[in-house]
Amino acid sequence: MIEVMERGDFMPAKVVIGAQWGDEGKAKIIDILSEEANVVVRSQGGNNAGHTVSVNGEVYKFHLVPSGILYPGTICVVGNGVVVDPKGILEEIDMLVSRGISVSNLKIDLRAHVVMPYHKALDGIKEKYRGKKDIGTTKKGIGPCYMDKAERSGIRIGDFLYPEIFKEKVRENVKIKNAIISKVYESDEVFNAEEIIKEYMEYGERLKPFLTDTTAIIYEAIKEGKEVLFEGAQGTLLDIDLGTYPYVTSSHPITGGVCVGAGIGPTMIDECIGVMKGYVTRVGKGPFPTELFDEDGDRIREVGKEYGTTTGRPRRCGWFDAVIGRFAVRTSGLTAIALNKIDVLSNIPVIKICTAYKKGNEIIKEFPAHLEDLKQCEPVYEELEGWGDISHIRRYEDFPEAVKKYIKRIEELCGAKVTMVGVGPSREQNINI
Incomplete structure (x- = not known):
């Protein structure tokens, strides 16, 4: 007889997605959350995405294998929604084994x-x-x-x-x-x-x-009350439906894509964390309202090491865009924001936040659905006081007031609580609020 399960019988899972154009530093957040996870799942995209994790001075670059593989005992799933380059994933497996990392818990869905x-x-x-x-x-x-x-x-x-x-x-x-x-x-x-x-x-x-039906593994883990974490690749504005089409990826990096790409129902997801940088970057072509072409943009790129994990291409850099932030919150149902790399903005006297767009004489507060409208948009900025070096800080209480005001303003503009703040690439440089 099949046991009938009710909503309260499930242990709700967490989803981590990119809330901008990708490259938000999801890997570090995923790595931190993976410490408590029993199962970590990748549900879309391919090896066109890259996650870089820094652990005890060691740098690991992932493209298909979930970064939870660094934790012994954690089951790591490449879900049915992923497209797999066999040569690429075998190179990752060989790299991990050569560095003493076990891959015995890696599972790849038969439907991928x-x-x-x-x-x-x-x-x-x-x-x-x-x-x-x-x-x-x-x-x-x-x-x-x-x-x-x-x-x-x-x-x-x-x-x-x-x-x-x-x-x-x-x-x-x-x-x-x-x-x-x-x-x-x-x-x-x-x-x-x-x-x-x-x-x-x-x-x-x-x-x-490594091959199996991973949908059953994920379902059983959630049903048994285990911690399941879904790691996103790319970002919200690269979504094939909701992103800046045609300058998008070929899958769904938003929260909704997890359900199809991992074979689970939406009621099994409870927490949706959107990762944002304290500024915005994008790779490739397409309109970018807050893009910087001056010394501030160059400085952000060099200090933030904004070069692609997969391609090495320099990323385009710009000020934080709250219009994009609001869009990510509503399209993915974000329950929290992980705000990364605000240390990169240190020692810039004036920090800008885009609060809306101006298109002709019209003020726009929602992200345009059509690329042609976005091309005509100019950012409406709000200026805030800058701050000095904060990479050494480990408690929210120790942040300068200027940093706290910046975080608070992002919360107000985006409509979600910032629960984590990153001040550097290492695990210990992530501050819980």
Whole structure:
């Protein structure tokens, strides 16, 4: 007989998402919260995202493996909504093992789609074909992989367990992709199905010990009252539906994406933490109302080490944008804000916060739905007093009044409580409020 579960029987899970354009420092927050978690889950995106964690002077860079893997005993899940580059995840696994980190608790969902060589090729070819209208993708093949998923021609991780089905799908896809590459894009790059099959079957053999139905693992953990943490990749404004389309990713980095990408119901989520930086950055093209082109922008980039984990590209930097903050709070139902890297703003005499946009003679307080409207928006700034070095501070009470006023103003403008403040990259440089 199946036991009937009621809402009160579940241990609500926590979600950590990026509340800007990504690169908000989610990895550190996830790493801290992972200490108490029994299960850590990645539910969307691919290895186009990167998380950097600093532990005891050691730096770890993650792209697909949840950073909770650094805690022995923690089950780390790559969920069904993730697109997996087998070579990429095996390189991460090998890196972790070489540094003495056990990967025995890593689980990869059988439903996750596989990034294939032709996906990467098409990603690069399409970007080149777009010319000046390119999106600025990482060329990791993520978008084309999600395209195949939506078209229902994708290859899933579970296909590795059925070699004949895997081979048939590869041959069929290679035939179609070669035709598209040569006849549509007039490129000489073609793929040999048998070579791909040989290479990827070897990857599949190595990945077999990690493959399972992770939706059942997550459900049972929540039902048993265990701490489950969902780690987001990318950020709110890169959401395929709600972000600055078309300069977005191919999945749903908002809280709602967790439910589909991990196979759980929304009633199992209780706490939604949005990670924001004390300023804003973005990678790639697209409008950016508070972007700085002066010494302050250069200083923020250099002090904050704002260069991509995956690509090394310099990030565009700007003042904190509360219009974006409010948008993230309402679209993801944020219950708390983790405010990162405010130490980067130290020693800047005047700190600015964007409180609204001005479009012509109109004042706009909600983030525009259309890119063309956003392009016409100028930031409306409020100025606050700056502060000196705060990287050594470990208690909220010890912050200068200027810092406390900055945090309070962000809470008021965004509509959510700041519960954590980051003053540096290390675990101990995170202050609970």
